[in-house]
Amino acid sequence: MYKTIRPCHSRTSYWVLWVVTCCVLLFTISYTTPAQAEEYHLGLDSMRHNDVPKGTVTRGIWRSQKIFPGTERDYWIYVPAQYQDSIPACLMIFQDGSSYVREDGDVRAPTVFDNLIHQGAMPVTIGVFLNPGVIPGSAPGKQPRKNRSFEYDTLSDQYARFLIEEVLVKLNKMYTLSDSPDHRAICGASSGGICAWTVAWERPDQFQKVVSHVGSFTNIRGGHVYPALIRKTERKPLRVFLQDGKNDLDNLHGSWPLANQQMAAALSFMKYDYRFVFGNGGHNYIHGGAIFPDTLRWLWRDVRTPSK
Amino acid sequence: MRTLIGVTVLLFAQQVFAQDMPLTQVLIEKEPWQLVGEGFRFVESPASDKEGNIYFSDVPDSKIYKITPQGSLSLFARETGETTGLMFGKDGKLYGCRHKERSIVAYNLDATFQVVADNVTAHDLVVTSDGGIYFSDPSHKRIGYLSPQRSVAVVAKNLHPNGITLWHDGGTLVVTERDHPYLWTFRVEKDGRLSYREKYYLPLTLTSGSHLPGSDGMTMDRDGRLYVTSTAGLQMFDPTGRQGGVIVKPQQKHLSDIAFGGPQFNMMYVTCSDKVYRRKVKPQGIPFYGFSRDLSTNSK
Numbered sequence A: 001m002y003k004t005i006r007p008c009h010s011r012t013s014y015w016v017l018w019v020v021t022c023c024v025l026l027f028t029i030s031y032t033t034p035a036q037a038e039e040y041h042l043g044l045d046s047m048r049h050n051d052v053p054k055g056t057v058t059r060g061i062w063r064s065q066k067i068f069p070g071t072e073r074d075y076w077i078y079v080p081a082q083y084q085d086s087i088p089a090c091l092m093i094f095q096d097g098s099s100y101v102r103e104d105g106d107v108r109a110p111t112v113f114d115n116l117i118h119q120g121a122m123p124v125t126i127g128v129f130l131n132p133g134v135i136p137g138s139a140p141g142k143q144p145r146k147n148r149s150f151e152y153d154t155l156s157d158q159y160a161r162f163l164i165e166e167v168l169v170k171l172n173k174m175y176t177l178s179d180s181p182d183h184r185a186i187c188g189a190s191s192g193g194i195c196a197w198t199v200a201w202e203r204p205d206q207f208q209k210v211v212s213h214v215g216s217f218t219n220i221r222g223g224h225v226y227p228a229l230i231r232k233t234e235r236k237p238l239r240v241f242l243q244d245g246k247n248d249l250d251n252l253h254g255s256w257p258l259a260n261q262q263m264a265a266a267l268s269f270m271k272y273d274y275r276f277v278f279g280n281g282g283h284n285y286i287h288g289g290a291i292f293p294d295t296l297r298w299l300w301r302d303v304r305t306p307s308k
Numbered sequence B: 001m002r003t004l005i006g007v008t009v010l011l012f013a014q015q016v017f018a019q020d021m022p023l024t025q026v027l028i029e030k031e032p033w034q035l036v037g038e039g040f041r042f043v044e045s046p047a048s049d050k051e052g053n054i055y056f057s058d059v060p061d062s063k064i065y066k067i068t069p070q071g072s073l074s075l076f077a078r079e080t081g082e083t084t085g086l087m088f089g090k091d092g093k094l095y096g097c098r099h100k101e102r103s104i105v106a107y108n109l110d111a112t113f114q115v116v117a118d119n120v121t122a123h124d125l126v127v128t129s130d131g132g133i134y135f136s137d138p139s140h141k142r143i144g145y146l147s148p149q150r151s152v153a154v155v156a157k158n159l160h161p162n163g164i165t166l167w168h169d170g171g172t173l174v175v176t177e178r179d180h181p182y183l184w185t186f187r188v189e190k191d192g193r194l195s196y197r198e199k200y201y202l203p204l205t206l207t208s209g210s211h212l213p214g215s216d217g218m219t220m221d222r223d224g225r226l227y228v229t230s231t232a233g234l235q236m237f238d239p240t241g242r243q244g245g246v247i248v249k250p251q252q253k254h255l256s257d258i259a260f261g262g263p264q265f266n267m268m269y270v271t272c273s274d275k276v277y278r279r280k281v282k283p284q285g286i287p288f289y290g291f292s293r294d295l296s297t298n299s300k
Helices: A011-032 A097-101 A109-119 A148-153 A158-174 A191-202 A223-232 A256-269 A286-290 A292-299 B002-013
Strands: A056-063 A072-079 A090-094 A125-130 A184-189 A209-213 A239-245 A273-279 B034-038 B043-048 B054-058 B063-067 B073-078 B083-088 B094-098 B103-107 B113-118 B124-127 B133-137 B142-146 B152-157 B161-166 B172-177 B183-188 B194-201 B218-220 B226-230 B233-237 B243-247 B255-261 B267-272 B275-280
Touching: A072 A097, A072 A109, A090 A097, A090 A158, A097 A109, A097 A125, A109 A125, A109 A292, A125 A158, A148 A158, A148 A191, A148 B194, A158 A191, A184 A191, A191 A209, A191 A223, A191 A239, A209 A286, A209 A292, A223 A256, A239 A256, A239 A286, A239 A292, A256 A273, A286 A292, B034 B063, B043 B267, B043 B275, B054 B083, B054 B255, B054 B267, B054 B275, B083 B124, B094 B124, B133 B161, B142 B161, B152 B194, B161 B218, B161 B226, B172 B194, B218 B255, B226 B255, B233 B255
Parallel strands: A090 A125, A090 A184, A184 A209, A209 A239, A239 A273, B043 B083, B043 B255, B124 B161
Antiparallel strands: A056 A072, A072 A125, B034 B275, B043 B054, B054 B063, B063 B073, B083 B094, B094 B103, B103 B113, B124 B133, B133 B142, B142 B152, B161 B172, B172 B183, B183 B194, B218 B226, B226 B233, B233 B243, B255 B267, B267 B275
């Protein structure tokens, strides 16, 4: 699908080639994202404002030693301008971190955090954006093992333990974080969304706030059983935000719209503290990103950073 | 220029979720399983040579048969020491585990053989492009590696292996596990050691009353799909380990193993208890690692 742009000497042919490439890509994207490109827009809380203090974002590569040995992954840490070592901060972890952290992406989490923290609409929160792991090939020409589905779709506590026994251990040495599980949130999209749910489901003693965008509660690796499990398991102290759309995927793994509706129905039946937003979107971040500020307001509505 | 490329990449990068690989990419409508051999006691280990002929073992009968793409069946070897784990190497020899004699051998095309490893218990094997051999040793719950120089080492323990295969670039080893539902995946290091094991593939356990899928032999196609035989049928996985579907068994008996054969290597040959079947499919496999014939043309 993606065409390499060859350097052209002629400026006109260069631009024509670029326009053609973009048309091809936009057609491909529009095939999977009908209508909602016009319907859902980023609002002011997702834009930069000069009078809002800006947090810092640092980047690194995480090499897992213990839980996913052999994997490498990019990560970003966002620290709000208002963070102080003397006051424990809240924490929010994102799967597919590169998509959530991007300044010009569909979600722009650091910008939204800056705006909402400045408004006092959410507590001082450190954001940790983790990409899925990859096990590099052992030599040039050997394919890497992409770990995203294994890490995100598997129904087990392994990814939760990665966060708790590796990531949190390091974060706690760098920052002062609250150790209360209702001060910890986890967010993801697609397989990253079901991953967020799985982490909280497996370890509600550590994470109690979940945001899922177009979550893959389908049979990629057996995740379709969650609505059934929720209905027959004693309620866990979780707060859950689900976003999906009627044009989301319907394929060999399942129907995303139906699966998300099943999740919402199960959470409702068991009287969970949840919210389900079901629009017209497809399998992307557009709708979830457009409403992200309100999602965070709802998620953190009763949590405030204590004053000194 | 770089800015434009960057912007174009960003446009594309919104679609970050991996491509699915459903069975419609594999199966051809109105191409069912065809029976190509029957009357055996228990068949296993189909292996393809460079012409697409399939060799397979009737294990309790201690015989190896050959079947051509035209369907002509002949006896290749008798008194095989209940050979299992057949696979061709790049050198044109047919390797196998003569497990009654505790040896790994290389059969010549006249059915004579040389012992390449003695005093080893091996069930299934895979031959790398440089002539190394990884073999499963279920009786000792380990994986062995026979180097091209013919030294033997234990490269993985604490598992109960059965079938064994490699990704086509030889960089990742996959092993079925008799005691658990998942398949193990390892990175293959340059010196032959295995590292970073992971329960990467999870076949479905569909038969009621079972708690294990019954995974046995495996193979891969050139697009990176993995196929593993199981009680439910032939289960297919994409290169990120996601299950793409279950291909129904040709008969309701044990499905033990699979290999791609035929002149274009787009025929799946499966050994199913007392019968051998084949099925024409869309993807292509390779007969052995290091095989380099260009399959996109019809040249031989």
